[in-house]
Amino acid sequence: MYRVCLMFAFGFANPLALIWLAAAAVPVLIHLWSRRRYREAPWAAMEYLLAAFRRRARRVQLEQLLLLAMRMLVVLTLVLAAAEPYLRPTSGGLPLGGRTHRVLVVDGSYSMCYRPSDRSRFELAKDFARQIVHQSRQGDAFTLVLMGRPPRAVVGTPALEPAMVLPEIDALQPVYTGIDLPATVALIERLIETARRELPHINNQEVFFLTDLCGEGWLPRLPADATERFRRQSAALAEQARLVVVDVGQTSAENLAVTDVRPQQPLVFAGQTAAIEVSLRNFGRQPRKGQKVMLLVNGNLLGQQTIDVAPGQTGTVLFAHRFEVAGEHVVEARTDSDPLDLDNRRYAVVPVRGELRVLLVDGRPSPDPFSGAADYVGAALSPSSGSPLAVDVAPETALSERDLAAYDCVILCDVARLTFAEAQRLDAYLSYGGSLIFFLGENVQPENYNQVLGGETIVSGKGSEATAASKMPRLLPARLAAVLAAPQGRLDPLGFRHPIVQPFQGRQTALLTAPVMKYVKLHLLEGAQAQVVLAAPGGDPLIVEEPIQRGRVVLVATSADKSWTLLPLWPSFVPLVHEMVRYCAAGGQHSRSRLVGEELSGTLPIAAADAKIEVETPTGHTQSIIAHTEADRVQWRFADTLHSGVYTVSIGSPLHRSQSFAVNLDTAESDLTHLGIERLQSEVWPGVPLEYITTWDGRQSTAAASAPPPHRPMHVGLLYMLACLLLLETLLAWRFGYPDK
Numbered sequence: 001m002y003r004v005c006l007m008f009a010f011g012f013a014n015p016l017a018l019i020w021l022a023a024a025a026v027p028v029l030i031h032l033w034s035r036r037r038y039r040e041a042p043w044a045a046m047e048y049l050l051a052a053f054r055r056r057a058r059r060v061q062l063e064q065l066l067l068l069a070m071r072m073l074v075v076l077t078l079v080l081a082a083a084e085p086y087l088r089p090t091s092g093g094l095p096l097g098g099r100t101h102r103v104l105v106v107d108g109s110y111s112m113c114y115r116p117s118d119r120s121r122f123e124l125a126k127d128f129a130r131q132i133v134h135q136s137r138q139g140d141a142f143t144l145v146l147m148g149r150p151p152r153a154v155v156g157t158p159a160l161e162p163a164m165v166l167p168e169i170d171a172l173q174p175v176y177t178g179i180d181l182p183a184t185v186a187l188i189e190r191l192i193e194t195a196r197r198e199l200p201h202i203n204n205q206e207v208f209f210l211t212d213l214c215g216e217g218w219l220p221r222l223p224a225d226a227t228e229r230f231r232r233q234s235a236a237l238a239e240q241a242r243l244v245v246v247d248v249g250q251t252s253a254e255n256l257a258v259t260d261v262r263p264q265q266p267l268v269f270a271g272q273t274a275a276i277e278v279s280l281r282n283f284g285r286q287p288r289k290g291q292k293v294m295l296l297v298n299g300n301l302l303g304q305q306t307i308d309v310a311p312g313q314t315g316t317v318l319f320a321h322r323f324e325v326a327g328e329h330v331v332e333a334r335t336d337s338d339p340l341d342l343d344n345r346r347y348a349v350v351p352v353r354g355e356l357r358v359l360l361v362d363g364r365p366s367p368d369p370f371s372g373a374a375d376y377v378g379a380a381l382s383p384s385s386g387s388p389l390a391v392d393v394a395p396e397t398a399l400s401e402r403d404l405a406a407y408d409c410v411i412l413c414d415v416a417r418l419t420f421a422e423a424q425r426l427d428a429y430l431s432y433g434g435s436l437i438f439f440l441g442e443n444v445q446p447e448n449y450n451q452v453l454g455g456e457t458i459v460s461g462k463g464s465e466a467t468a469a470s471k472m473p474r475l476l477p478a479r480l481a482a483v484l485a486a487p488q489g490r491l492d493p494l495g496f497r498h499p500i501v502q503p504f505q506g507r508q509t510a511l512l513t514a515p516v517m518k519y520v521k522l523h524l525l526e527g528a529q530a531q532v533v534l535a536a537p538g539g540d541p542l543i544v545e546e547p548i549q550r551g552r553v554v555l556v557a558t559s560a561d562k563s564w565t566l567l568p569l570w571p572s573f574v575p576l577v578h579e580m581v582r583y584c585a586a587g588g589q590h591s592r593s594r595l596v597g598e599e600l601s602g603t604l605p606i607a608a609a610d611a612k613i614e615v616e617t618p619t620g621h622t623q624s625i626i627a628h629t630e631a632d633r634v635q636w637r638f639a640d641t642l643h644s645g646v647y648t649v650s651i652g653s654p655l656h657r658s659q660s661f662a663v664n665l666d667t668a669e670s671d672l673t674h675l676g677i678e679r680l681q682s683e684v685w686p687g688v689p690l691e692y693i694t695t696w697d698g699r700q701s702t703a704a705a706s707a708p709p710p711h712r713p714m715h716v717g718l719l720y721m722l723a724c725l726l727l728l729e730t731l732l733a734w735r736f737g738y739p740d741k
Helices: 015-036 046-055 057-083 121-135 162-171 181-198 224-240 375-380 420-431 446-453 573-590 676-684 715-736
Strands: 007-012 085-090 100-107 141-147 152-159 204-211 242-247 256-263 272-282 288-297 300-309 314-323 327-335 345-353 356-362 389-394 409-413 435-439 457-460 467-471 478-485 518-524 531-535 541-548 551-556 593-595 600-605 613-616 622-625 628-630 633-638 645-651 657-664 691-694
Touching: 015 057, 057 715, 100 121, 100 162, 100 181, 121 162, 121 204, 141 162, 141 181, 152 162, 152 181, 181 204, 181 224, 242 676, 256 288, 256 327, 256 345, 272 288, 272 300, 272 327, 288 314, 300 314, 327 657, 345 645, 345 657, 356 375, 356 573, 375 573, 409 573, 420 435, 420 446, 420 551, 420 600, 435 573, 446 478, 518 541, 551 573, 600 645, 600 657, 622 633, 633 645
Parallel strands: 100 141, 100 204, 204 242, 242 691, 356 389, 356 409, 409 435, 435 551, 593 657
Antiparallel strands: 007 085, 141 152, 256 272, 272 314, 288 300, 288 327, 327 345, 457 467, 478 518, 531 541, 541 551, 600 633, 613 622, 613 645, 628 633, 645 657
């Protein structure tokens, strides 16, 4: 069931005056006393009078009772007028009897910041929460919950005094995320159970959902079993408490949001002109013509353009900017204001590189030109290639001796085997945001790679005494099997879907005709995120890529020299190697982008264990971070990302560096489509009894004050009634006479 209603509560401004209701018994006592104060004596002459009196005794008795009732009513009216009764409108039909525990659930998602008038939806919801508190009876209890992702119990222990919950309502702020409805229902159930244990004398339970019923949050996308569990939990909650949905939303709301801002190039180098793409989406039903789009770089206005965006469509504009200086640059896109300003701007952090530093590890070095395993890769990455690269060629010992964190990418060519210590260093390097490229070859020992880099569990001891010592981190996107002879045919780019081979699409390239004589058969791991970049003629994976830790790993199943393939002799080899390096080095940029509510985190070398780490938030506050040392690295985390904007993490001595993160709104909540009561009951809570109150159709003020709603005093009417009763009592007394005397 549901209802849209306005009810009234009855009360007294001066309830102590009701004590005088006992005075209504005074006329009765006087009447009884008057009948007993005369002594009856027989008198012969009176017998004739009594006979006549008995004939009208019945009428006289009724007259006396009527006069007595009138006098009692005069006293009752006088006392009630002194108690000043009133009628007070209530929006939720609050029960008049017993004590009630009310759970006030305020929607904190950023769609509640939509401002249809001079007050936002969130402010209207807070006003309504205050009204509920003011209208409640003395002794009622209150719990306050802020819906978000996750929900938060602001007042978890039931408050028995309005003064304990009203300041918390005043202090509520939206959380700029979506909502987690199943988690909210579970939290409410726990709060009600706690209230029943702590306040056993309160039997009534009510839950008020103060929300805009935005469809994005109120239609949770859950698996079938989770949906069924959520609905059972909601039905159980409805059996324990009266559910009231207070809708502060609107059936139609126009909104346009900036949904993306990013450079089109995966890597931006100093001195280069980058194309920056800004996307706007019209979530409303009306076309947006001449919408202004502004781009700012490091707080300075770069330029502005206008765009038309059709209803339900996304439009894009391109800006060009030349980044002269290496370092981190903050890019911000803005559009014109509308009733929901929060999503009218979006941020991106663009790390501009001076150069890319690459460590090239040669597993089979040779003094002869182009005889070593890494010689062709080194030539492809030489400065003459035109890319800002700095390449260090080193033997296998570099994996243990070099500071890997100083490199953007590490390339291993035909390295025979790796130790567990080297694997741990590579794992730490990936956690810093570095990337790895493996070229295989005739020296590679697949069993060693699988054991040390494949995430296998290390077993110590033999026979019955064997125990699992530890599980090594997985650094490979696939398991290595036997070496195969490649069949004749062209390489398969798989539709050029992967970014590494996309630049080759539509070109007359010799990449696909490069002969491959041998390769290691690769087996993709179930459940991994690995993607096949390029396939051998028989369909087996030839190049596989996967994001691991905060970096990327590319595994090439063939060699980097001409021992297994002639690809290094093909003109496509140089751009292919460059694309692999660029793609890997660009992986760190994606880790600089977060959504509101998501955690910021990072990994530092063990040398930074005592470094001071601080975060400057978009609100201008600075907070310190306590880092945790884990084995050979330092981990830091920061979870208080409740505002959109740029967060800057400063790391003190000995590193003396900073990192910026762009935290943006999840624009799914920008879709203000109103769910409505019909869809709420059919798609969210089918069969769950609830009451529905709307504040946007005129039945409830959209600018309610925080003070209690006005009373409708009744004592003035009672005084007029008292005057009428006194006049009527005088007339009846004159008409009936005074039979008691």
